[in-house]
Amino acid sequence: RLVEPIAILADGTRAVSEGDYSKRLPVTGEDELGFLVRSFNDMTRRLSKARDQARSSQQEIESQRAYLETVLGSLSSGVLSIGANGELRTVNESACQILGIDLSGQLGHRLRDIGERFGFMEPLTALISAQLLEQVLDWQEQVELFDSAGRRVLMCRATALPVSEEHSGGQVVVFDDVTDLIRAQRDAAWGDVARRLAHEIKNPLTPIQLSAERLRRKYLNTMREEDAEVMDRATRTIVQQVETLKEMVNAFGDYARAPSLKLELVDLYELMRDVADLYKGSRLKITLDLAEPAPMMNADAGRLRQLLHNLFKNALEAVR
Numbered sequence: 001r002l003v004e005p006i007a008i009l010a011d012g013t014r015a016v017s018e019g020d021y022s023k024r025l026p027v028t029g030e031d032e033l034g035f036l037v038r039s040f041n042d043m044t045r046r047l048s049k050a051r052d053q054a055r056s057s058q059q060e061i062e063s064q065r066a067y068l069e070t071v072l073g074s075l076s077s078g079v080l081s082i083g084a085n086g087e088l089r090t091v092n093e094s095a096c097q098i099l100g101i102d103l104s105g106q107l108g109h110r111l112r113d114i115g116e117r118f119g120f121m122e123p124l125t126a127l128i129s130a131q132l133l134e135q136v137l138d139w140q141e142q143v144e145l146f147d148s149a150g151r152r153v154l155m156c157r158a159t160a161l162p163v164s165e166e167h168s169g170g171q172v173v174v175f176d177d178v179t180d181l182i183r184a185q186r187d188a189a190w191g192d193v194a195r196r197l198a199h200e201i202k203n204p205l206t207p208i209q210l211s212a213e214r215l216r217r218k219y220l221n222t223m224r225e226e227d228a229e230v231m232d233r234a235t236r237t238i239v240q241q242v243e244t245l246k247e248m249v250n251a252f253g254d255y256a257r258a259p260s261l262k263l264e265l266v267d268l269y270e271l272m273r274d275v276a277d278l279y280k281g282s283r284l285k286i287t288l289d290l291a292e293p294a295p296m297m298n299a300d301a302g303r304l305r306q307l308l309h310n311l312f313k314n315a316l317e318a319v320r
Contacts, residue, residue, distance in 0.1 A: 012040055022048060076176070078154075081161065083170040086111045086129055098154070098177045100147065120147040124154065128173055131158065142178075153179045202249045205242050212238040237274045244302040261300045269294040271301060275308040279316070286312065 008026065015023040024041050078095030080103075082088060087110050091103045099121065106114050115125030123143050131139050137160040145152045156175040163169040212235045220231055269290050276286045 009037060009040060012044070016044060016047070078175045080128075080173045080175075081170065082111065082128060082132065082173060084132070086132055088114065089170070095175070098175070099145075100149065120145050124156070124175075127156070128158070128171070132171060151179065152177060153182055198249045202246065205246055205249070209239055209242040212242070233274065233277055237278060240274070240301075240305070244305060247302060248306075262302070263298050263300060265296050266299045266301045266304065267294050268297055268304075271304055272308060275305060275312065278309075279312050 012023045023044055026037070076094055078098045079090075079092045080088060080095055081090040087108055088103065088106055089108075091107070096102050096104070101118055101121075103114070106117075111125040111129050115122040123145060127141055127143055138158065140155075140157045143154050143156055145154065154175045155178045156173055158171045158173040161170045161172055215231070216235045220228055220235075223231055269288075272288060272290070276288060279286055
C-alpha cells in the first residue's frame with residue numbers, strides 16, 4: 001500500500017517523459033502522495049492543453065505561410081524580403097523570371113555579395129543596400145539593369161518590415177518590369193510628333209514637284225540638246241526625289257513604319273548618274289568609272305537612291 005502510489009507516479013512520469021500527456025493517475029488518498037498525484041494530473045492537463053495550443057498555432061502558421069506563398073507565387077510583380085543586415089530572406093517566382101536568374105539558391109546571402117556574383121544586378125542591390133543603410137522606411141525608385149537581353153527598367157517600391165522577437169526588421173521590395181510600358185509611352189509621344197512633322201514637311205513637296213514638271217513641259221522642247229539633257233536629268237531627279245520624300249513622309253507619319261519594298265528593274269548606272277548630278281558644283285568631285293554593259297537589277301529605286309545620297313553626303317562632310 002505504501003509503495004504502490006509511488007510506482008503509479010513513476011509510471012506516469014515515464015509516460016510524460018515519452019510525450020504522453022494524456023496520462024491521468026488515480027488519487028488514492030488525501031495525504032502528501034495524494035496531493036502529489038493531483039498536482040501531477042493538473043500538470044499533465046496543462047501540458048496537454050499547451051501542446052494542443054502549440055499544434056494549433058503551428059498549423060495556423062503553416063496555413064498562413066502556404067497562403068502567403070500562394071499569393072506571392074500568383075503575383076506578376078517581383079517580391080524580395082531583405083533582412084536588417086542586408087541578407088536576402090525570401091524571393092518569389094516572378095522576381096526570378098523578371099531578373100532572369102534563380103535567386104532561390106541565394107537565400108541568406110547578403111545583397112552586395114549577390115550583386116558581385118551577378119554583375120547586372122548591381123544597380124538594384126546597391127540601391128536597396130543604400131536605402132537600408134540610410135534607414136529609409138518607405139521609398140520608390142526607378143532602376144535600369146543591362147544584361148544580355150538589353151536594357152531593362154524596373155520600378156521598385158519598398159516598405160519596412162515590423163520588428164518582432166522572431167524578426168529584426170528589414171524591408172520588403174516589390175518591383176515591376178516597366179520597360180515595355182515606357183517604350184509604349186515613348187512611342188506614343190514620338191508618334192504624335194512624327195504625325196505633326198510629316199504634315200508640315202509634306203505641304204511644300206507637291207508644289208516642288210509640280211514646278212519641276214511645269215519647267216519640263218514649258219522649256220524642255222525649246223532648249224538646245226545639251227541644255228535639254230541637263231534640264232531633263234535635273235527635273236526628272238527632282239520629281240523622283242519628291243516622290244521618294246513623299247513615301248518617306250507618309251511612313252514617318254505612321255511613325256517609323258518603313259514603306260514596303262517596290263521591286264522593279266533598275267538601271268544602276270542611270271541611278272548613280274542621277275544622284276551624282278545633284279552634287280555637281282560642290283566641293284566633292286565625283287568621278288564615275290562604270291564598266292559596260294549597265295547592270296540591270298531587281299531592286300527598290302527609292303531605297304537605292306537614298307543609299308547613294310547617304311554615301312555622297314558622308315563623303316562631302318568628311319572632306320570639309
